[in-house]
Amino acid sequence: MSYDVWKVRGDFPILKETVYGKPLVYLDNANTTQKPQAVIDAITDFYTSSNANIHRANHLLSERATRGFEGAREKVREFLNAAAVEEILFVRNATEGINLVAQTFGRQNIGEGDEIVVSAMEHHANIVPWQMLCEERGAQLRVIPITDEGELELDEYARLLTPRTKLVAIVHMSNALGTVNPIGEMIAAAHAHGVPVLVDAAQSAYHRRLDVQALDCDFLALSGHKLYGPTGIGVLYGKRELLEAMPPWQGGGDMIASVSFEKTIFNALPNKFEAGTPHIAGAIGLGAAIDYITALGMDNIEAYEGELMTYGAQALTAVKELRMIGTAKEKASVFSFTVTGVHPQDLGTLLNASGIAIRTGQHCAHPVMQRYGVESTARASLACYNTREEIDALVAGIRRVQEMLG
Amino acid sequence: MAASQEERAEDIRDTFAMFDDWTDRYQLLIDMGQKLPPMDPADKTEETRVKGCQSNVWLVARPVPGSDRIEFVADSDSAIVKGMVAILERVYSGEPAANILSFDVEKLLADLELEQHLSMNRRNGLAGMVARIKDLAAEVAGS
Numbered sequence: 042m043s044y045d046v047w048k049v050r051g052d053f054p055i056l057k058e059t060v061y062g063k064p065l066v067y068l069d070n071a072n073t074t075q076k077p078q079a080v081i082d083a084i085t086d087f088y089t090s091s092n093a094n095i096h097r098a099n100h101l102l103s104e105r106a107t108r109g110f111e112g113a114r115e116k117v118r119e120f121l122n123a124a125a126v127e128e129i130l131f132v133r134n135a136t137e138g139i140n141l142v143a144q145t146f147g148r149q150n151i152g153e154g155d156e157i158v159v160s161a162m163e164h165h166a167n168i169v170p171w172q173m174l175c176e177e178r179g180a181q182l183r184v185i186p187i188t189d190e191g192e193l194e195l196d197e198y199a200r201l202l203t204p205r206t207k208l209v210a211i212v213h214m215s216n217a218l219g220t221v222n223p224i225g226e227m228i229a230a231a232h233a234h235g236v237p238v239l240v241d242a243a244q245s246a247y248h249r250r251l252d253v254q255a256l257d258c259d260f261l262a263l264s265g266h267k268l269y270g271p272t273g274i275g276v277l278y279g280k281r282e283l284l285e286a287m288p289p290w291q292g293g294g295d296m297i298a299s300v301s302f303e304k305t306i307f308n309a310l311p312n313k314f315e316a317g318t319p320h321i322a323g324a325i326g327l328g329a330a331i332d333y334i335t336a337l338g339m340d341n342i343e344a345y346e347g348e349l350m351t352y353g354a355q356a357l358t359a360v361k362e363l364r365m366i367g368t369a370k371e372k373a374s375v376f377s378f379t380v381t382g383v384h385p386q387d388l389g390t391l392l393n394a395s396g397i398a399i400r401t402g403q404h405c406a407h408p409v410m411q412r413y414g415v416e417s418t419a420r421a422s423l424a425c426y427n428t429r430e431e432i433d434a435l436v437a438g439i440r441r442v443q444e445m446l447g
Numbered sequence: 448m449a450a451s452q453e454e455r456a457e458d459i460r461d462t463f464a465m466f467d468d469w470t471d472r473y474q475l476l477i478d479m480g481q482k483l484p485p486m487d488p489a490d491k492t493e494e495t496r497v498k499g500c501q502s503n504v505w506l507v508a509r510p511v512p513g514s515d516r517i518e519f520v521a522d523s524d525s526a527i528v529k530g531m532v533a534i535l536e537r538v539y540s541g542e543p544a545a546n547i548l549s550f551d552v553e554k555l556l557a558d559l560e561l562e563q564h565l566s567m568n569r570r571n572g573l574a575g576m577v578a579r580i581k582d583l584a585a586e587v588a589g590s
Contacts, residue, residue, distance in 0.1 A: 384501075387525050394473055
């Protein structure tokens with residue numbers, strides 16, 4: 042394979058950092074990924090040579106800023122293969138995208154006795170906004186259960202789709218288990234009942250090629266900071282006819298066509314949902330991240346990470362007393378596990394002393410922890426720049442911790 | 448004569464200073480925790496639990512009858528937090544209430560470069576444990 046991980050690593054300056062005098066082994070990518078120099082440069086360049094507000098001035102800098110911002114929107118459109126650039130809304134993160142849908146589409150279309158289907162492996166970001174909506178509207182949340190391996194029970198999903206179902210909100214890839222769900226199939230099943238589907242693609246967006254037209258999803262939310270881009274910028278994709286029919290969410294500048302005290306006319310898509318000055322540098326940084334990923338090739342990344350997953354799964358399952366949480370057939374990036382006799386927090390702290398960054402805790406997915414009867418897990422998660430040597434370091438680190446506590 | 452509270456704290460500082468490597472420091476901390484007298488499992492109740500986001504501390508503290516001293520037994524599900532409990536045990540347990548109230552435990556943990564564990568009180572029950580002991584000390588000192 043032509044994928045040269047050492048060359049890729051060279052693009053990420055932070056990977057040269059040392060932690061307590063040891064080389065950094067960054068395995069907390071499901072939390073956030075590191076940024077390539079191209080993204081850092083794009084942000085610096087924006088503030089160095091183009092900074093101005095967008096859409097509202099006719100001077101050169103504003104033109105540059107507007108071109109950069111709208112150019113980034115086009116890059117996102119192409120990245121997701123959306124039909125039109127008007128279907129790409131910039132938000133702060135996937136969480137905000139989901140909340141936007143809940144507060145607009147949800148309030149408009151979901152009422153008393155209606156049901157929203159989510160799964161037992163959702164991140165809190167794809168649970169709580171719907172719970173809040175249900176509370177407000179007198180609707181009900183229905184939950185697709187998961188198997189011991191961490192796969193969705195699709196028969197149960199089929200039974201949950203009823204005339205009362207008004208929306209399916211489903212995670213593409215679980216941050217706590219690594220499971221990649223068959224969302225194409227699930228979207229088709231929902232559509233057969235006339236039910237629209239929102240996909241939480243926060244985790245999958247940097248591991249799998251996404252094609253919103255092929256998937257035929259109605260909404261899709263992602264976070265830029267997991268996609269090697271900056272924090273504070275995310276994307277909500279929505280089908281044009283749905284976005285057109287939805288009321289605006291936040292009011293302010295840029296989302297209006299005209300304002301008088303008698304009547305305000307709202308702007309057209311996508312500005313209707315982008316009140317106020319947006320994170321211009323963030324969008325431009327995200328555009329640079331997309332260019333970077335596209336140049337590497339998402340299929341190459343997927344193939345490389347797939348090999349690394351196989352290697353890591355073998356190496357970790359060979360560790361005595363290690364229990365892997367989530368062993369789905371379709372899995373990416375995430376190793377979530379417990380080690381008997383080792384508190385996950387201690388494991389995280391002690392690995393950190395060896396320069397290895399993982400996450401420990403409940404991963405904003407309390408229901409997943411409850412499902413597997415664990416209080417918390419340790420989670421190592423991979424990205425395009427991780428290596429077999431880093432997995433070896435993790436395994437050696439876990440064994441050393443076992444000795445320390447033995 | 449037994450070492451004073453400040454002497455015992457100094458002793459802990461000296462011991463930690465012997466190790467440059469963080470792994471070795473943590474090993475020392477873990478060993479200190481493992482040497483703590485075991486807590487009666489019956490004492491580990493909801494009432495004695497000081498809940499943290501990731502780990503818990505169980506604490507039973509009481510005034511020594513007929514004195515202004517406080518003794519306690521504590522445990523944690525985290526080996527590192529248990530090591531911190533051992534440090535607190537060394538500088539607090541059996542001390543008069545006034546000494547517990549005046550002793551700067553944050554400074555000791557900062558000197559050991561462990562203060563991040565105390566300040567991040569969402570993650571473990573340590574800060575809550577210190578608060579409970581100090582509350583009891585304030586009660587004893589006030590009575």
